[in-house]
Amino acid sequence: MNSRQRIAAGAAAGAFLIAGTVASAPATASVPSHATASPPPIALVVNARTGVHPTFDRIVIDVKGKLPPTTVRRVKELRYDGSGAKVPLRGKYFLEIKLSPAAAHNEAGQSVYKGPRLVKLNMPEVKGLALTGDFEGVVTFGVAFKERPCYKTFTLHRPERFVLDIRH
Missing domain, CATH: 1.20.5 (Single alpha-helices involved in coiled-coils or other helix-helix interfaces)
Structure with missing residues (x-):
């Protein structure tokens, strides 16, 4: 060339x-x-409560907004998200409940969650409940048991709730 x-x-x-x-x-x-357009508002986890029924214990997680996908899994121990510190609940078996995308605080960083952060219980099956995380769009709870739990989950609407029933 x-x-x-x-x-x-x-x-x-x-x-x-x-x-x-x-x-x-x-x-x-x-x-x-x-x-x-701004993204849809994130679900706010505002409360968790427990109850004893004749054949089962119940945990209800109240949500403001659309109920997010929720997973429940068995874990060997309960740890706080972020710090990794062990959750001080006695038990031999544990379940971890994760709601995501969700938050237990508002945009200003103030808590909107009014339920228990850590409660030791003497229910037939449930021995403790803890809010273990509110971090990066994931709200996590831990539940402690003396015996291996047999449970079912479902949702209720108006108001939005996630329900975990543990058979006696």
Whole structure:
């Protein structure tokens, strides 16, 4: 390739780059309103309560807003989110309940959760309940048991609630 051909090829490449830059420049058309709308409000966990029934113990977690996906899993021990410190509840078996996306505080960082943070219980099955985390869009509870729990979960609406029933 001679120098004249190199100059022509360079000019063509430069024109191509300029055209690509112009083509990728942002358009001046308006952005659809759904693209700038704020995300939906996060569910707020406001309370947790317990009750004893003739054949089961019940834990209810009250939520303001849309009930988020909730998982329950067996764990070997209970630890506080963030610090990793052991939760001081006695038991041989434990369940961890996670609600996400959710928070137990408002946008100003103030707690909206009015339930127990740590409570030792003497119910037939449930021996303790603790709020173990409110961190990065996840609210976590821990439940302690003396015996391996047999449980079922379900949701109730108006108001929004997550329910955990533990058979006696």
